Amino acid sequence: MINSTKSKKTIGITGASGALGIELTKLFRQKGYKVIGFTHSKTNHEINLESPNKWIKWKPGKESSLKKQLEKIDILILNHGIYDLSRENSNYEKSIEINALSKFKLLNLFEDIALTNDSVTKKEVWINTSEAEILPALNPSYEISKSLIGQLVSFKKNLQDKNTKKKLIIKKIILGPFKSELNPIGIMSPKFVSKKIYHLANSKKYLIIISPNPLTYLLFPLKEFLNFLYCKIIYKYK
Numbered sequence: 195m196i197n198s199t200k201s202k203k204t205i206g207i208t209g210a211s212g213a214l215g216i217e218l219t220k221l222f223r224q225k226g227y228k229v230i231g232f233t234h235s236k237t238n239h240e241i242n243l244e245s246p247n248k249w250i251k252w253k254p255g256k257e258s259s260l261k262k263q264l265e266k267i268d269i270l271i272l273n274h275g276i277y278d279l280s281r282e283n284s285n286y287e288k289s290i291e292i293n294a295l296s297k298f299k300l301l302n303l304f305e306d307i308a309l310t311n312d313s314v315t316k317k318e319v320w321i322n323t324s325e326a327e328i329l330p331a332l333n334p335s336y337e338i339s340k341s342l343i344g345q346l347v348s349f350k351k352n353l354q355d356k357n358t359k360k361k362l363i364i365k366k367i368i369l370g371p372f373k374s375e376l377n378p379i380g381i382m383s384p385k386f387v388s389k390k391i392y393h394l395a396n397s398k399k400y401l402i403i404i405s406p407n408p409l410t411y412l413l414f415p416l417k418e419f420l421n422f423l424y425c426k427i428i429y430k431y432k
Contacts, residue, residue, distance in 0.1 A: 202225075202226050202227045202228065203227060203228075203268035203269055203315075204227070204228045204229075204230065204266055204267050204268050204269075205222050205227050205228070205229045205230070205267070205268070205269050205270075205271065206229075206230045206232065206263070206264065206267035206269070206270045206271065207219060207222075207229060207230070207231055207232065207246070207271045207273055208232040208233075208270075208271070208272050208273050208274040208297075208300070209232075209233070209273040209274030209275060209322075210229075210231030210232055210233050210246055210249075210273075211231070211233040211235045211239065212273070212274070212374060212375070212376075213372070213373065213374035213375065213376075213384040214273060214322075214372065214374065214384045214387060214388060215231065215233075215273050215274075216384070217384045217385045217387070217388035218271065218273070218388045218391065218392075219231060219244065219245065219246055220244045220388075221388050221389065221392055222392075223243065223244060223245075223246075223247075225392075228247050229246040229247055229248075230246055230247065230248050230250060230263060230266070230267060231245070231246030231248070231249050231250070232250050232251075232252055232260070232263075232274070233249060233250075233251060233252075234251065234252055234253045234254070234274070235251075250263055254291050254292050254295070254296035255291070255296070257296060257299040257300050257303055258299075258303065260300070260303070261303060261307070264300075264303060264304055264307055265307050267304075267317075268315065268317060268318065269317070269318045269319075269320065270300070270304050270317075270318070270319045270320070271319075271320045271322070272297045272300055272301065272319065272320065272321045272322060273322045274292065274296070274297070275292060275293045275322070275339075275376075276288065276289060276292050276293060276376070277333060277336050277376040277377065278333075278335060278336075279333055285335050286334075286335045286338065289335040289336060289338070289339040290335075290338065290339045290342060292339075293336070293339035293340060293342075293343060294339045294340070294342040294343035294346065295342075297321060297343050298343060298346045298347075298350075301319055301321065301346075301347070301350065301364075304317065304319050304362070305319075305358065305362055308358075308361040308362040309357070309358065309361050309362075311361060316360070316361060316362060316363050317361065317362050317363070318362070318363040318364075318365065319362065319363070319364055319365070320365045320366075320367055320391075320395065320402070321343065321347050321364070321365070321366055321367065322367045322369060323340055323343055323344045323347065323366055323367065323368060323369075324336075324340045324344075324368065324369055325368055325369065325370050325405055325407065325410045325414070326340040326341075327340045327341050327343075327344035327345075327368070327414075328341065328344070328413060328414070328417060329407070329409070329410065329413070344366070345421075347364065347366050348366070348417075348418060348421045349421070349425065350364065351364045351366070351400060352421060352422050352424075352425035352426075353425055353428070353429075364400065365395060365399075365400055365401075365402055366400060366401055366402065366418075367391060367402045367404070368401060368402065368403045368404070368405065368410060368414050369387060369404050369405065370382060370404065370405030370406050370407055370410060371406075372384050372386075372387045381406050382404070382406065387404055390404045391404065400418070401414060401415060401418060
């Protein structure tokens with residue numbers, strides 16, 4: 195949870211060179227936080243007052259190499275992803291790898307780091323999934339990958355043991371369509387979305403929903419509640 199204490203936290207943002215990543219970075223920098231931006235873009239990124247304090251280049255499949263950098267982070271925002279409309283089998287594999295598996299690997303790595311953290315302040319990880327987790331996005335590979343990461347995060351959250359809950363806070367960010375290079379016809383602006391994420395993250399709620407679709411606010415809490423009940427049954431009869 196974000197606070198207004200003098201000791202500002204360090205924020206890590208994957209996909210920091212994308213539309214939402216840029217706006218989140220600007221917002222956190224304006225609030226006085228240190229931001230580490232993770233990107234797999236080959237473009238040279240400059241350092242200024244609105245950019246991350248530090249850029250780190252990486253690529254999916256090399257998550258373990260980020261351990262030292264992740265140890266310095268208090269709040270990790272997993273925001274990277276792709277939206278490819280091609281029908282090739284390779285697109286499905288790439289979408290699943292980048293949109294789902296790489297995020298899950300980083301989540302697990304950050305959890306391991308949190309469990310060895312001696313600070314009384316909990317570490318946090320916010321995972322940007324999408325309403326495409328259960329609603330159509332006119333892109334099968336995108337929908338499959340978002341459904342996968344959504345389910346993985348839900349199970350991860352609901353199956354946390356007591357010790358992990360004391361060390362790590364997990365938040366799931368459900369976003370509707372916002373304007374970006376991946377989605378030029380998005381309804382919401384990335385600046386609006388970033389501000390909503392910042393303010394909603396101060397609540398104790400696990401779900402952060404930002405969408406113009408009223409169905410999203412009904413379906414996702416229901417889905418998460420059913421998942422919670424399912425995990426309770428697993429705990430009881432395992």
